Amino acid sequence: MMRRLMLIGCLALPAMAAAQEGSVGIVEKRVFSMPSYTTVGGATIRDVKVGWEAYGQLNAARDNVVIVPHFFTGNSHAAGKYKPEDAAPGYWDAIIGPGKAIDTGRFYVVAVDSLVNLNTKDPNTTTTGPATTNPDTGKPWGMAFPIVTMRDFVNVQKALLDSLGVTRVHAAIGASMGSMQALEWAAAYPDLVQRVAPVIGVGEADAWTIGRVELWAQAITLDPNWNNGDYYGRAEPTAGLALALKLVTLDARHWGWADKAFGRKLAKEGDSPLASWNNRYAITATLDAVGAARARTGDANHFLYLVRANQLFVAGHENGGLEAGLARIKAKALFLPAKSDLLLAPENARKSVDILRRLGKQAEMVEIDGDGGHLDGVLAVSRVGPQIRRFMD
Numbered sequence: 001m002m003r004r005l006m007l008i009g010c011l012a013l014p015a016m017a018a019a020q021e022g023s024v025g026i027v028e029k030r031v032f033s034m035p036s037y038t039t040v041g042g043a044t045i046r047d048v049k050v051g052w053e054a055y056g057q058l059n060a061a062r063d064n065v066v067i068v069p070h071f072f073t074g075n076s077h078a079a080g081k082y083k084p085e086d087a088a089p090g091y092w093d094a095i096i097g098p099g100k101a102i103d104t105g106r107f108y109v110v111a112v113d114s115l116v117n118l119n120t121k122d123p124n125t126t127t128t129g130p131a132t133t134n135p136d137t138g139k140p141w142g143m144a145f146p147i148v149t150m151r152d153f154v155n156v157q158k159a160l161l162d163s164l165g166v167t168r169v170h171a172a173i174g175a176s177m178g179s180m181q182a183l184e185w186a187a188a189y190p191d192l193v194q195r196v197a198p199v200i201g202v203g204e205a206d207a208w209t210i211g212r213v214e215l216w217a218q219a220i221t222l223d224p225n226w227n228n229g230d231y232y233g234r235a236e237p238t239a240g241l242a243l244a245l246k247l248v249t250l251d252a253r254h255w256g257w258a259d260k261a262f263g264r265k266l267a268k269e270g271d272s273p274l275a276s277w278n279n280r281y282a283i284t285a286t287l288d289a290v291g292a293a294r295a296r297t298g299d300a301n302h303f304l305y306l307v308r309a310n311q312l313f314v315a316g317h318e319n320g321g322l323e324a325g326l327a328r329i330k331a332k333a334l335f336l337p338a339k340s341d342l343l344l345a346p347e348n349a350r351k352s353v354d355i356l357r358r359l360g361k362q363a364e365m366v367e368i369d370g371d372g373g374h375l376d377g378v379l380a381v382s383r384v385g386p387q388i389r390r391f392m393d
């Protein structure tokens with residue numbers, strides 16, 4: 001239960017142990033470096049580093065790549081394990097592997113840690129953002145780090161693929177924030193990307209989404225320890241970050257799931273909330289524990305930068321809006337929203353599909369059935385495994 005809630009994040013073949021059928025086995029985390037990167041906003045970031053991992057084999061033509069960007073609180077660990085004793089494999093292990101929907105017997109699957117990745121204290125995550133050292137000052141960037149966008153995330157991923165000599169992206173597919181990056185791939189590099197599959201995604205952040213994620217951010221900025229982002233080397237806004245992650249966790253679910261998982265059960269049998277303010281319901285106690293656990297590996301400023309990147313998102317970054325951005329896409333599109341998603345509603349995915357079709361593009365949509373909410377696109381993605389397999393073919 002804890003892990004399910006917390007999920008709300010070179011040419012050579014990665015090192016692998018002997019794998020079970022259907023598993024990519026033991027995977028290696030690598031680091032990609034750039035001397036400098038210029039953002040969409042025109043700022044220069046020196047000494048950029050991001051983590052990445054890959055599954056499968058890059059073919060001789062270097063045209064069998066599937067890029068898998070990750071979701072808001074995630075990282076690039078999409079499949080396999082780092083060590084045999086790891087408690088669980090990567091978040092999309094159900095669909096990535098030999099013979100699976102994204103077949104590593106055919107495709108070279110690449111996943112990259114985003115810029116401003118949340119998980120700065122996770123040893124398996126490498127990212128560049130506010131918590132990293134500004135080479136010009138020798139101190140953490142803090143809120144002086146340039147504001148970055150989904151296009152910036154994608155451009156860094158593109159630089160990695162360029163270093164591998166990749167000639168074509170067979171598909172860009174990701175969940176939630178990963179779906180935004182997948183669409184950005186298709187709009188930014190239309191002649192490179194052949195297919196795009198946004199899972200629990202939309203073509204733009206609408207007003208509701210912008211407002212919703214702003215509430216997540218305010219949980220941090222109202223923490224006195226945030227100190228306008230200047231907290232490195234002193235007490236961090238851990239309480240604010242924990243509350244933000246608690247909000248993320250609940251928003252990524254659905255009341256059907258909450259009722260099945262918890263109902264009105266108490267955190268401790270016999271301790272009625274009527275008797276004391278210290279007595280709680282099971283769902284509130286669990287959300288508190290999840291928020292606190294996630295906050296231990298995250299950075300509050302990085303969270304804020306991710307919020308802004310999500311708010312800024314319009315596929316294609318066109319001044320003319322969503323339709324102008326989607327008009328750039330040449331790839332076939334398969335939108336896979338979750339039927340019970342309360343965060344990125346299926347109606348908004350349908351809006352993008354309708355626009356693409358009106359523009360004469362190939363686009364379809366299949367809903368992920370269930371009452372698990374937004375997270376059905378991560379935890380229940382195997383329900384649309386057959387559709388993904390057909391799309392990849």
